[in-house]
Amino acid sequence: MNPAAFDYVVPRTLPEAVAELVKHGQEAKVLAGGHSLIPLMKLRLSTPSFLVDIGRIGNLSYIREEDGHIAIGALTTHHDIEFSDLLKNKLRLLTSAASQIGDPQVRNRGTIGGAAAHADPNGDFPACLLALDAELKAVGPKGERTIAARDFFVDTFTTSLEPNEILREIRIATPPPGSKGTYLKFSRRSQDWAIVAVAAQVRVTGHEVTQVAIGLTGMGSRPVRASGVEQALRGKPGHDDELRAAAERAVDGTDPQQDLNGSPDYRRHLAQVLTRRALEQITAHH
């Protein structure tokens, strides 16, 4: 179907965009890459009467390193993340996740800001941002504020953004040298949404796991941190049997859903298997 009728503006600056959102209140929605919003509108599951297209606002698409942080503009596409040399060198978790999102068309249009703001429990970036303790910078009528990833993702399709706020930038502390990341995604078919996926960032220094952060996709109504796994591994030498035992704890505190692709039991099992595989993959050369 066609979407229900709506009006549309293309502001050129963030303040203009925020002003439009304020003016139109609950009726308005931000449009970024449109790869989540437009399908919902065509199904008439979402019927905003006003769209604020932020796509032509300058300077919202970038990946750069500054003050020990990697800063990513909200309009940066999945494709640009996938092929960023900076991220390939310093934040492979994100390039790995980006390369597994949908198909090339989706990656060419979809943006990291949109993926975060959409907060799909089966989306790939939220678990990564959670694992990386990302900070999300949002601009609203009262100015800018910074939201920690753990506070940002609230529930299915729900974030702590106000309706009149625009996500501007995502900041991630540059992982220390030797820290490695990977995203392992399990789906029934290639190019599909995850049934379960694991975002892992681990650093082994000498014979000690000095950093371990695990985010899980598909294990609840929002991305979750596998803190049980992290506790079990932190400070340990990271032998195979330790990895295996730690991975078992990937189910701690999770509440996976039942759907056509997987029961809660199956999802729990997948979370354990994928966590173990991710840990094995990252620590393979130590």
Place this chain on the structure above:
Amino acid sequence: MAISQMVGASIKRREDPRLVTGTGSYVDDLPQTALVYMHVVRSSEAHARILGIETSRAKEADGVLAILTGKDLKPEFGAPLPVTVCFVPDKKYPNHYPIAIDKVHYVGEPVAIVLASSRAAAEDAGERIEVKYQSLPAVVDIEKAIAAGAPVLHEELGSNLSYDVKFAAGDIEAAFKEADITIKQRLIQQRLIPIAIEPRGVLADYKTFANKLTVWSSTQIPHFVKVWLAVILGISESNVRVVAPEVGGGFGSKIRVYPEEILTALASRRLGRPVKWIEDRNENVKATHHGRDQIWDVEIAAKKDGTVLGIRPTQWLNLGGYCSQFGTFQVLGMLVAQGAYKMKAFDGRAVGVFTNTTPTDAYRGAGRPEATYLIERVMDLVARETGIDPVEVRRKNFVRAEDQPFTTLLGLTYDSGDYTITLDKALAMVDYKALRREQAEKRKQGKYMGIGLCTYIEICGLGPAAPTQAATGVSLWGMSVVNVHFTGKATVIIGSSPHGQGHETTYAQVASDVLGIPVEDIDVQHGDTAIGPMGMDTYGSRSTALDGNAVHISAMKVQEKARKIAAHLLEAAEGDIVYENGKAFVKGTPSKAVTIQEVAVAAFQTSRLPKGMEGGLEATTFFDPTNFVWPFGAHICVVEVDAETGATRILRYVAVDDCGTRINPMVVDGQLHGGIAQGIGQALFEEGVYDEAGQLRTGSLVDYLIPTASDLPSFELAATITPSPVNPLGTKGIGEAGTIASTPAVMNAIVDALEPFGVKDVAMPATPQKLWQLMHRNGGTKR
């Protein structure tokens, strides 16, 4: 025949440049002025009485021209939608109108149409229509639908049972008495949703004062649609023209006369303006018919040496909310379930049941995939039970070359084939013995590789007129016109209606071979009822066996006339004329030849023709062969199942197919690629799921998973060629073979992979979760 130059050549499809550049014209691309757009309001209920339809708010909406309901339109239907005999003459079925009149029987059934000046206006107005339903209990499951106390869909029929028919021959009791082994198994043929990449679409233009109707439809059957539009609308058939423009896939889902074809035509007649309807994917998954949805229960009688003595299959078919036009065609599965094997007795039963789901009808293979799945699983079940290799079980039971033409228990006669040749070739390609050793090695390392075979036969080329008339209620034959123009170029008109099969290329090759006219100078036209005589359209892998051969025969007739004209021009006896590569000459003197171009000129400068000969260089053929054609082949699939996740990876897929003469091997390979992919889709991914209330849970491509290129291995294809004796080209069918063969090959491989876990069957689709559960149901303990 002249030395063949074109038949057997993999020339590039002439259809492709326009299709890959987006310049082909599908229904939605057709230019039209004063267009009215139709939106169909569809039932949100699976089973309900319509108490009222409130349209006043919608009528006031911008751009709305009219809103019509079943009650408004009922008086205009001269007949209900057609239902053909299709193997079950005595079935019970309700009248089915293009739009619900007072009751709905599945989610997606049309309940009202909105006609407006744009698609958006029509859709917006549609949202304002309120249909008052009195909900009734729904039933979606075959067994529940015929259980006592089930809600009855069509009260006038008394129950949900449409038919319960027997297909038996031989002494089944004796077979079971003689058996060392008996096996019982339930096999699931899940519901499939066809998903042609182009959904359906119709543009109807009724010219009031001329009383003429033209309908462009994304259909496989323009000729059938023309007849039925005339009957249902009460317009003289001579005033109805149906065109199938570019059609983006069908797979059987565009093989029936659809409600929207009638509704757009009626609307155009009312409004006096052209009316267009284009299905979107959300409608498509509910409004276009589904395939399969059957349960097959089988009992097998076999000997310890692997000989199958007889089988007793029951086919339970979910018809959906109505009996679709070819809704009982799938019963064909019963007739061919004997497969490539000899046996003493067959005791089949087919039971058709109505449920509150989208009607089912033909889907790539229609009955033959189900039959092949049955008999190929039977062979593997016997192999497992006897401990004999599945290859040997097949060899033991094969119909042998010397038995051909072989008549089955149910009385069908195979045309040709030595089934060991395709099997041997496929086994050699995979190095079967080495594969089995590798499998044993891998099992020791906890890796679960499986090898699956399918040695199928297929009935196609429907068909000779007499048996198809008797079995389906429609006489099927092939049609062609070959018309050579003044300048010696030719037009070929065919009765088939291709939608991806490449007839424009391959039939030009056929005519070029006979006439020696360069292939580029032969145009092949189709899919328009105004350009030629009646045709029987395209489905069931029938076109080349019938229409393709009809092209050959018409071209031969033209060549015959060309010889006569050449003899006259050369002042020679006709019997001395040799016709080769577009030249006619007296035997032994090729230097003094007349070309087909010179003959063509003479054919129109009629004073130069022999006395009494009419002008023109044209022939028409209605080709009725003596038998069906029976392709066969051997497919081997190798999979590995990840014991931790249940994920299946296809490591190799080898297919050796014998479809007789291959006119264009590249086109044949293309048909196989698509077909195999589609069959793998059924094995691994696809399943149309309803909840208890009759709501479709797999209503989008997020939940209904069709395979993508990256899910598939690189197919290894090979051929053997056994020309069919029943048509001059020796061609058989290839459109459905890939689908028919690949589903059982993949599933046999998966069951084989899970053998260490004591798994004997897996209900399709083999999802990772399902396989993981099967492997771990006893805590992962192996047999």
